[in-house]
Amino acid sequence: MTNHAAHLFSIATGSSEPIYRQLVDQVKRLVAAGQMAPGDGMPSVRDVAQALALNPMTVSKAYSLLEMEGVLNRRRGMGMEVAARAAPAQSAQERAELLRPTLERAAMEARQLELDSDTVLSLFIQILKEQA
Amino acid sequence: MTTAIIQSAAISKHFGSATILNGLDWQIMPGQVIGLLGRNGAGKSTLLECLLGLRETDSGAVRIYGEDVSQLSDATRARIGYVPQKSDLFEWMTPRQMLAYFKALYPRWNDAKVDGLLARWGFDKLMQNKAISKLSGGEQQRLSIIRALAHDPELLVLDEPVSALDPVGRREFLRELIDGVIERGTTVVFSTHILSDLERVALDLAFLKDGRIALQGRLDELLEGARRVVGPAALLDKPLVGELRRQRAQDGTVSVLTCGGVGHGLPAGTAGVRVEPLSLEDLFIEVTQ
Numbered sequence: 001m002t003n004h005a006a007h008l009f010s011i012a013t014g015s016s017e018p019i020y021r022q023l024v025d026q027v028k029r030l031v032a033a034g035q036m037a038p039g040d041g042m043p044s045v046r047d048v049a050q051a052l053a054l055n056p057m058t059v060s061k062a063y064s065l066l067e068m069e070g071v072l073n074r075r076r077g078m079g080m081e082v083a084a085r086a087a088p089a090q091s092a093q094e095r096a097e098l099l100r101p102t103l104e105r106a107a108m109e110a111r112q113l114e115l116d117s118d119t120v121l122s123l124f125i126q127i128l129k130e131q132a
Numbered sequence: 133m134t135t136a137i138i139q140s141a142a143i144s145k146h147f148g149s150a151t152i153l154n155g156l157d158w159q160i161m162p163g164q165v166i167g168l169l170g171r172n173g174a175g176k177s178t179l180l181e182c183l184l185g186l187r188e189t190d191s192g193a194v195r196i197y198g199e200d201v202s203q204l205s206d207a208t209r210a211r212i213g214y215v216p217q218k219s220d221l222f223e224w225m226t227p228r229q230m231l232a233y234f235k236a237l238y239p240r241w242n243d244a245k246v247d248g249l250l251a252r253w254g255f256d257k258l259m260q261n262k263a264i265s266k267l268s269g270g271e272q273q274r275l276s277i278i279r280a281l282a283h284d285p286e287l288l289v290l291d292e293p294v295s296a297l298d299p300v301g302r303r304e305f306l307r308e309l310i311d312g313v314i315e316r317g318t319t320v321v322f323s324t325h326i327l328s329d330l331e332r333v334a335l336d337l338a339f340l341k342d343g344r345i346a347l348q349g350r351l352d353e354l355l356e357g358a359r360r361v362v363g364p365a366a367l368l369d370k371p372l373v374g375e376l377r378r379q380r381a382q383d384g385t386v387s388v389l390t391c392g393g394v395g396h397g398l399p400a401g402t403a404g405v406r407v408e409p410l411s412l413e414d415l416f417i418e419v420t421q
Contacts, residue, residue: 013328016409018352046315053306055165055314055333061352112406 003041006051017101019054023062028098031071031082042072042080135198137162137287137319138183143192144343145178152178154343155192160287160321165314167330167351168323170340171420176323177217179340180291183321184214196287210238213285215276217292223265227255227275230264231282238283245312249278253304269296277305281312288313290322294329302329309333327412339419347376347391347419351412357392358415363405376419389418 008030011022030036045063049056063080066072072080110120136159145153152175160166170176181187183194185201194201197208222230227250235241250260253274264272273296280288294302306329313320314333324330330337331351338348347354361372365386368378374390381387389410410418 013331014411014413016355016411016414018355019331020352021356049310050307053303053310053332055310055335057165057314057335108406108408111403114403 001037001039001041004036004043006043006047008043009048009052011052011054020058020062020065023048023059024065025098025101027062027066028071032095032098036082038082038084040082041075042082044079134162136160137197138321139195140183141193143182143189143194145175145182145187145189151343153182153189156344158183158338158345160319162319163317164336165320165334166322166336166338167334168321168338168340169327169330169416169420170323174340174420175343176340177291180214180289180321180323184212184289186214210240210283211286213280213283213288215273215280215288215290215293217295219272219276223263225264226261227264227267228260230275231279234279234282240283242282242284245284246278246282249281249308253278253301270298270301273297274301274305277308281308284316285318287319288321290320292323292325294324294326302326306332327416331412339416341420349391354391354415355410355412358410358418359390360408360410360414360418361388361390361405362386362408367405 009023009026011019013019015022017025027036027042042063043051045056045059048054048059052059063072067074067080070083073083075081107120138158138160140156140158142155142157143153144151144155156179158179168176168179178187182189183201184196185194185204188202196204197211199205199208222233225233231246235243255271255275259267259271264275267275273293277290277293280290294305297305309320310333320333322334334351336349337351337354339346349357357374361368362385365380365384368386368388372388372390374392376389376391378386378388
């Protein structure tokens with residue numbers, strides 16, 4: 001079990017995505033990729049707020065959401081840890097949700113190009129087959 | 133029910149024939165960390181000065197902690213910290229003398245905090261005994277911030293607090309604001325043009341335009357809810373849900389700013405209409421221009 005340092009995170013200002021959202025997505029990706037394992041300790045809200053120069057409320061909002069979604073657990077006593085339900089146990093549907101932001105961007109560009117759904121979907125299926 | 137710390141009702145301010153504040157209503161609630169945005173000359177400094185009673189309003193009323201701002205008690209004054217955009221006062225004094233002068237005015241004064249900040253922000257012995265007029269703009273601004281934080285205010289009002297600071301100085305200031313101010317539950321109101329700093333610390337935003345608060349809300353909700361809907365006029369002839377403003381380009385394209393209007397009232401995936409999320413900078417431009 002590792003205790004992760006606050007420098008694990010990075011955020012970008014000037015994005016249309018709120019900072020708490022960026023933190024939530026980052027933790028989910030790290031957990032899904034196995035870089036964060038069940039039982040790993042999360043850096044404290046205060047440490048993350050100091051390291052990234054963020055309002056602590058923003059960090060605790062991200063942690064609370066992750067707790068609600070079952071990604072993190074509140075430790076007895078202090079701090080948060082990665083929940084026991086590890087990446088492989090995540091359902092396909094949950095993992096697919098992680099793809100949503102990327103697909104939303106693709107969907108926006110598809111609309112800009114005025115492509116219909118069938119054309120876009122068949123292209124995506126083709127790309128999936130090429131990668132397989 | 134929580135009561136507002138600052139309550140302004142229909143305040144107006146004119147300079148000659150120019151209307152700067154136009155019947156402005158605003159409330160600051162306890163514990164809020166709120167960024168005040170607006171274009172140059174929109175009246176942000178005037179508004180902050182009127183809220184603190186440093187400038188008389190032509191009409192309307194401001195109350196701070198329930199007291200009329202023109203007759204604040206010493207006890208209430210001691211709860212407020214203010215960093216003006218530019219302070220020309222006390223230039224003949226040294227930082228040491230100026231801080232000693234202010235210390236005498238406040239019942240509560242945090243010497244440990246002042247010494248810590250002076251040390252961390254590069255005020256060595258030599259600099260502490262130099263006339264303030266001889267300090268650089270950035271050094272004067274840091275000193276002004278130290279003075280405002282020294283009595284651990286419960287309400288901190290900052291007018292462009294980092295305009296003269298370099299990126300390192302700004303980051304140090306943000307860390308101090310986070311650690312020494314926000315963590316204590318201090319209510320903070322600040323104006324700035326540096327949106328990246330604002331995004332890091334502000335939880336609420338207020339846009340000043342045409343002498344009023346044109347838009348206010350949680351930063352997260354504004355970013356998540358704001359959309360620019362662009363398309364041909366024929367498709368966007370009806371007002372959209374949550375519409376804030378619309379603009380027509382020369383080629384007949386209409387661009388509509390909406391906020392919080394889920395679905396915008398358009399049929400899903402209307403061909404030829406583009407819906408884009410906005411960054412804070414986009415939002416600033418859309419709301420204030």
